[in-house]
Amino acid sequence: WSQVVSEAEKIVGYPTSFMSLRCLLSDELSNIAMQVRKLVGTKHPLLDTARGFVYDSRNNLQMRGLVVLLISKAAGPSTTELSFQDNMVSGIYSSQRSLAEITELIHTAFLVHRGIVNIGELKSCDGPLKDMQFGNKMAVLSGDFLLANACTSLAQLQNTKVVELISSAIGDLVQGIYYENSKSSEENCLTDDIGISTWKEQVFLSHSALLAKSCQAAMELAKHSTEIQDMAFQYGKHMSMSHKLHSDLQPFVKENSSDTMAFSLNSAPAVLHQEFLGREAWIKQIRELQEAIKAGKGVTSAIDLCRCHGNRALAALERFPPSEARDALANIVYAVTRFP
Numbered sequence: 001w002s003q004v005v006s007e008a009e010k011i012v013g014y015p016t017s018f019m020s021l022r023c024l025l026s027d028e029l030s031n032i033a034m035q036v037r038k039l040v041g042t043k044h045p046l047l048d049t050a051r052g053f054v055y056d057s058r059n060n061l062q063m064r065g066l067v068v069l070l071i072s073k074a075a076g077p078s079t080t081e082l083s084f085q086d087n088m089v090s091g092i093y094s095s096q097r098s099l100a101e102i103t104e105l106i107h108t109a110f111l112v113h114r115g116i117v118n119i120g121e122l123k124s125c126d127g128p129l130k131d132m133q134f135g136n137k138m139a140v141l142s143g144d145f146l147l148a149n150a151c152t153s154l155a156q157l158q159n160t161k162v163v164e165l166i167s168s169a170i171g172d173l174v175q176g177i178y179y180e181n182s183k184s185s186e187e188n189c190l191t192d193d194i195g196i197s198t199w200k201e202q203v204f205l206s207h208s209a210l211l212a213k214s215c216q217a218a219m220e221l222a223k224h225s226t227e228i229q230d231m232a233f234q235y236g237k238h239m240s241m242s243h244k245l246h247s248d249l250q251p252f253v254k255e256n257s258s259d260t261m262a263f264s265l266n267s268a269p270a271v272l273h274q275e276f277l278g279r280e281a282w283i284k285q286i287r288e289l290q291e292a293i294k295a296g297k298g299v300t301s302a303i304d305l306c307r308c309h310g311n312r313a314l315a316a317l318e319r320f321p322p323s324e325a326r327d328a329l330a331n332i333v334y335a336v337t338r339f340p
Contacts, residue, residue: 218232249339274298
């Protein structure tokens with residue numbers, strides 16, 4: 001995966017970690033970083049989020065912006081809009097690079113907002129109450145700051161359809177995260193009756209909508225046809241669905257069977273296992289769930305579903321002309337659909 005991303009970054013012209021560098025070096029964000037240092041020594045999740053922006057190359061937090069740049073380069077200039085090709089660098093319009101930054105800012109803002117803790121559920125080992133309350137304030141304010149910056153940059157693109165697309169993606173994210181939070185307590189997770197079709201709907205809202213609509217918006221900025229816009233949307237949707245399925249599968253497909261990675265009871269293998277097993281038997285097995293899922297059909301079905309979305313993403317790419325960028329987009333799909 002890291003190799004695929006590194007090769008893709010060369011194609012679009014620069015490492016995507018630079019996209020947020022301008023924002024990270026701003027006086028406002030430097031001040032936020034100084035404030036977050038006060039949380040050192042506590043277990044506030046905002047600390048882990050902040051560390052991830054600096055150190056986490058394995059999870060590639062900049063993946064969404066990179067895909068937007070790659071799909072822009074793969075599509076190239078529109079044959080109906082040749083007047084502003086002088087504005088292209090490495091085959092990508094400046095407005096599309098701005099859109100990639102906006103996409104990352106929105107994603108980062110929601111990552112920060114997810115780091116708000118329920119004060120009522122804190123334990124003494126989590127840290128002093130006043131520090132945890134301060135961390136929540138920082139998560140709200142810094143997330144709002146990033147989102148406001150994204151919205152300002154979005155307006156500067158001066159494209160009504162793009163504003164509408166990205167605004168609707170923000171709405172999808174809010175709806176998806178609201179559902180996640182409403183099911184966050186352990187008791188709800190244990191008894192949550194969710195089928196794979198509902199799972200797909202929820203994952204689209206919270207994980208796929210932003211990338212899918214950003215890919216579509218990138219095509220709109222270059223004045224591509226409705227058909228090309230739809231293919232870009234389909235690639236973004238199905239690649240990100242594969243990416244989420246790949247993440248869900250990790251606790252169950254690791255070669256080392258002694259690994260005990262945490263997993264969600266609403267992850268794809270668990271949901272599919274529940275469907276195969278039946279509701280009553282599922283409740284009985286809940287405390288031995290990880291081993292049960294490894295031995296059942298949920299894992300293999302989730303792998304098949306991951307590859308199905310990957311194939312649909314690849315099929316959408318066939319509408320784009322052959323190029324290094326298209327190959328890189330295909331390699332991203334191969335990376336998240338390959339299992340040991």
